Amino acid sequence: MLMGLLHNQWLKPAGLRELQDKKLRALIEHSYKNVPYYHSLLKKAKITPNDIKTVDDLRKIPISRKENIRELTLREITAKNADLNRCWISRTSGTTGIPVSVPWDPKTTTIHILTHIRFMMACGNKITNRIVEIGISEWLPTNHLIQRIGIYKTKNISPFEHLEKQIEEIRKFKPNALFGNPSCIRLVAAETRERGVQEIEPSLVFTGGEMLDEYTRKLHKDVFGAETFDHYGCNEAGDISYECDKREGYHILSDSILVEITKDNDVVSAGEKGEVTVTNLYNYAGPIIRYNLEDIGFLLEDDCTCGRSFPLMKITGGRKSDAIQLPDGRVISTITVTDTLNPISGLKQFKVIQEKKDLFLVKVVKGRRFSDRTVEEIKQRLRDGLGDVEVDVLVVDEIPRDKSGKFKWFTTRVKYKGLA
């Protein structure tokens, strides 16, 4: 299967197009027949599977937004012939703070891991390399068969740990590559430099989950001597695009994902900014069809000089994290805190505010499955990660965006002049 995926990146445009058309037809037919949500969506739009023959026909299907999906039951977005007991439930809130759950069957999980391996290989990573993962919980299922047979040897380190301990564990494992949220790896890099630790020498750093800035890329080069490669993805649809070793943009995984850039339900042309709307061609348990991620991006007109036929895109803006300090001296990234709350069902939206070093306020908007247990779960999860702190939960009707229109997940009222 990996060989097929590796081959697909070099297909000629016509061959790639043929593959996409074939996969799309099969996906639409399956979703119309088996997925209650898409059946009624297509029916309402007076579309039958026969109307969708090529990728060009995709735009006939109405776009689904997070607000359309988030209040549906898992059953409504799951294929009738999928066994939910065997599915991994991927849950995320992305950049908008609106959580959505999507089931992934075992085959989908395998394809996802393999596409991820393909990304790493495109940047020079050998499949037998040792990789330390920091702070990417809920992103990749662990202990999958592929990992158990020795491909993609990983060690997971909690970003909640003291930086000193994280560095010690990395030093012992001697990884060839690091993988995680840029803000978490940046903290490790800054601390490594501060302490003058010499023995951490991964040649590669892979990032994802939030915006990577050039300062962080350079810091990884200066401290570890490592090249950093970023990818863009989401928990609902998996990996979407990645940088190859030329770093001219982000290659869309066009054999697995269709990306459209849309504005008010219209598709915009290359170079023009709009919202990223995706269709996942391989998740048959929880299909994602014309799903608007509400991230802003654009397609590049030119192909990459590496020769891969997968077109290039770029994301602008997006989530960025800060570093905060805890009462026991630990310094962690805010994405580590907010990601801990993502798996909790019953939350329509949430925001964490560090009022004092040891006092955290969580504002929540109730979802359909909200209960007293939800509040307890929030407190438990935060205390598990943050240690001896007080956690207050406040139920509100809405959480406004900030003046720039962006949703801010985390605010701190504690001044901290961090390392990075």
Ligand SMILES: [Zn+2]
């Ligand atoms: Zn390339």
